[in-house]
Amino acid sequence: MNNYFFFLFLFFISSFTYSSGMRLDIHDKHVVMDNGIVEVTISNPEGFVTEIRYNGIDNLLELLNKESNRGYFDMVWDEGKSKRKKGEFDRMEATNMSVIVENEEQVELSFTRMWNSSLQGLYPPLNIDKRFVMVSGSSGFYTYAIYEHLDEWPGFNLSNTRIAFKLRKDKFHYMVVAGDRQRFMPLPDDREEGRGQVLAYPEAVLLVNPIEPQFKGEVDDKYQYSCESRNNEVHGWISMDPPKSTGFWIITPSNEFRSGGPLKQYLASHVGPTSLSVFHSTHYSGVDLIMRFRPNEAWKKVYGPIFIYLNSLSNGESPTGLWDDARQQMVNEIESWPYKFPASEDFVKAEQRGQVEGRLLVRDRYMSDAFIPVSSASVGLASPGEPGSWQRESKGYQFWTITDDKGYFSITNILPGKYNVYSWVKGYIGDYKYDKVINITSGSEVNVGEIVYEALREGATLWEIGIPDRSAAEFYVPDPNPKYINRIYVNHTDRYRQYGLWERYADLYPKEDLVYNVGTSDYTKDWFFAQVNRKKGNKTYQATTWQINFNLENVNANGTYKLRVALASVHYAELQIRVKNSSEANPPLFTSGVIGSENTIARHGIHGFYWLFNVDIKGTLLAQGNNSIFFSQPNNSSPFQGILYDYIRLEAPPHHTNFTPKLNILPN
Incomplete structure (x- = not known):
């Protein structure tokens, strides 16, 4: 009898559910977060997302894939010595799991891999901390990562890093990357030999004998679905299986941590079905945007959080309504940025950030002597450098906005640090840079006044x-x-x-x-x-x-x-x-x-x-x-x-x- 009550007690503790519906189960090989709406299983201690249960579906992720190939962070790196075109692929497998927050409102888990000299050549010299957060009442979960290179460590190059989710190909067939870029998609099987013909490069495949005849004669290429960073805020997939349609969405509420500024193009969702949140890449930029770390260079950066949002509609309702709902959720997430819930001190909260405001005018003296306020001009803060250097900047953070119809701008939630103000204006060539370095401190408010870009010109x-x-x-x-x-x-x-x-x-x-x-x-x-x-x-x-x-x-x-x-x-x-x-x-x-x-x-x-x-x-x-x-x-x-x-x-x-x-x- 005593053993019976003991085991009953252990069962009660291991599956304890808070009044709000939050539950955390820790097993030898897996950790499960559950808020009563979504259940997420993560491998322990590797930090791979292996299962996402929602809307009566036992797993939204591809069951045919290995657990390490369902939901994962990854990076491409090299030691800075090789001249190979591509570096080493690292799926960022963690070696330790710890519970950071566990209460009625939130669970936050940390999966870490710490670097030392014995790992040189095997892994990039980075401390990596992958975080997963579930909040009470939320239809989804958040994730972010902290990368750190210490000042006594060797140099290396980092080409690409991201988080990827591989969804079930038997369920998710409809993809949305924008309101006017959405469609039913081929299956990954259609790209295989016998069904697909590789064209000028491996990513582009002509579908010659697809499983669904409607795709015959089409080209599938993941790069056809790239998005500019400023527009890459929400994208994903829809499953139309009855009794309810299900949506899987990646929402990026801020692009402050992405490299290359707001015009940089990134991959989004593509055939797989695959959804990505890319933090840094050399696509559409090449070697100029490789992150090159010198020996003894100290660096730390927080990527994210991003939100994995799940939604559903009853059978018979238009499934594209899931896209409308996802866009509204995106607006909600953007309005909530910077989030209050991340437990890491490295994620800077709103009260610790600063603000810059001013007014941008342009004068083209061969057109007019007037100072012209310009609407929709892009104005941003990035690391100090030359005019236009922001597009090749990758290690720091960037903060961008557009001017109103009178040229006024306000950039909020800026991380502490030193920046230049940059701008470009449609209709005028060249780049603008405000020469004074702006020093943002916790709670600071900087007004640069009226700044004028003398348009680049020497004659009519x-x-x-x-x-x-x-x-x-x-x-x-x-x-x-x-x-x-x-x-x-x-x-x-x-x-x-x-x-x-x-x-x-x-x-x-x-x-x-x-x-x-x-x-x-x-x-x-x-x-x-x-x-x-x-x-x-x-x-x-x-x-x-x-x-x-x-x-x-x-x-x-x-x-x-x-x-x-x-x-x-x-x-x-x-x-x-x-x-x-x-x-x-x-x-x-x-x-x-x-x-x-x-x-x-x-x-x-x-x-x-x-x-x-x-x-x-x-x-x-x-x-x-x-x-x-x-x-x-x-x-x-x-x-x-x-x-x-x-x-x-x-x-x-x-x-x-x-x-x-x-x-x-x-x-x-």
């Missing part, structure tokens, strides 16, 4: 091509080859996400290259969105030279004209510029050298890094009447080497020689 505009907006979207994007269609992007604003558009250049210009005539050509129809190589055979490519023709009524032979060339992306390409009557003159007037490793063309992007070149053209190189400028890209070893232009402008010589673009600071 003679002609221009495109819109200065850091994107090539306004240029001509061709229809895809009918053999390589993704139906979601037919008649879509993001038509550039179709596979194989780089090959369409050779179809449109089989022998001669693009010629643009200022005054008669239309850049929306006559300027191909990317200067790529012309395909001449299965594996042979021809370099291309584009020509701009224009007329000058008068020429100042003693003056210097300025050619502004803004690029939206470059991939292992070289921009050579020549003027006058020769497209082959050597040396060229200007060369960028080989730059960029962004792979934007292959990954269906319309922008990567922003590049700006300012080229002096002496008046003696120009003639009254007809003139030509030649843009050559000579590297032709790959179909993906090329240039996406943002905007091109030719300026007349300045009216006065002492004009120099500068930054003006108005008094507060």
Whole structure:
């Protein structure tokens, strides 16, 4: 009898449920968090999410996968010595589990892996703390991670890090990455040999014999579903199995911890069914965004929290209503940021953060002497650096907003630290930087007053091509080859996400290259969105030279004209510029050298890094009447080497020689 009561007592303790419905069970191999709505099982001590129970489904995660391949953090790293294209893949397996918080309202678990010199070469020199949080009454759970590199440790490189969830392929068939980017998706089996044909790279597969015939002839490629960081707030999958439809969503309430600023593109959800929250990656940016840690460099960063949100609807209701509900939940999470519940002291709470406000004005003195307030200009704080350096910044935090219709901005919840204020404005080339370093301390409020960006210019505009907006979207994007269609992007604003558009250049210009005539050509129809190589055979490519023709009524032979060339992306390409009557003159007037490793063309992007070149053209190189400028890209070893232009402008010589673009600071 005594043994009976003893074991009954142990059972009662091991499955103790708080009045609020919170329960924590700790077993030898697993830990279970349950708030009465969602039950999450995590491997102990590795920290892999192995089961998510919700809405009567025993596990939303793929049962056919190993436990380490269902819900997990991972990273790609190397010791900084190897020249291999890809580094080591680390699934960040923890070695210790501890309970941080356990009460009626919340459970928070920590899974850690601590580094020491005996692990050198086996794992990246980082202390890793993966946290999982469940809150009473919440339809989901939160997760975040803390990475730390101590000052006595060796250096290394970190290329990518994220959290991934692999859902059940027998249930989740409908994917949503945006309101206008949602669809039924193929199965992962459709990508396998015999059903799918690999195209120019492994990620792109032509579905030749899919299980569901409706997908036959489509291309599946995870990069077609990438999102800019500023728009990558909620995405996921819907299961329409009766009796209730079920939604699985990843909500990212802040992008302060992501690398590369608000324009950086990240993977979201894709065939698997897979959903990701990517914290740092080199996609659409390349080697410039690798996090390179020096020996003895101290660093710590908190990634997240993000929210894994689950919802459901009764059978018969439109399942896309789950998307509407998920978007509303996203708004709720954003309004709750920074969260109060994370127990780690490394996650800085609202009262410990600061604020910066001010007003941004722009003056373009060859357009007007007025200081113009600009709406929807992007203004942000990032680590101190040069103008535009924020897009290559990866170790710190960034905080961005947009100006209102009078140019005012307010950036809140800024972590303590030193920052520069940066901005760019649609319609104006170049980057703005407020030269004073802003020091944010706990509770500080900084007003920078009215700051003016003197637009980059030395003379009046003679002609221009495109819109200065850091994107090539306004240029001509061709229809895809009918053999390589993704139906979601037919008649879509993001038509550039179709596979194989780089090959369409050779179809449109089989022998001669693009010629643009200022005054008669239309850049929306006559300027191909990317200067790529012309395909001449299965594996042979021809370099291309584009020509701009224009007329000058008068020429100042003693003056210097300025050619502004803004690029939206470059991939292992070289921009050579020549003027006058020769497209082959050597040396060229200007060369960028080989730059960029962004792979934007292959990954269906319309922008990567922003590049700006300012080229002096002496008046003696120009003639009254007809003139030509030649843009050559000579590297032709790959179909993906090329240039996406943002905007091109030719300026007349300045009216006065002492004009120099500068930054003006108005008094507060």
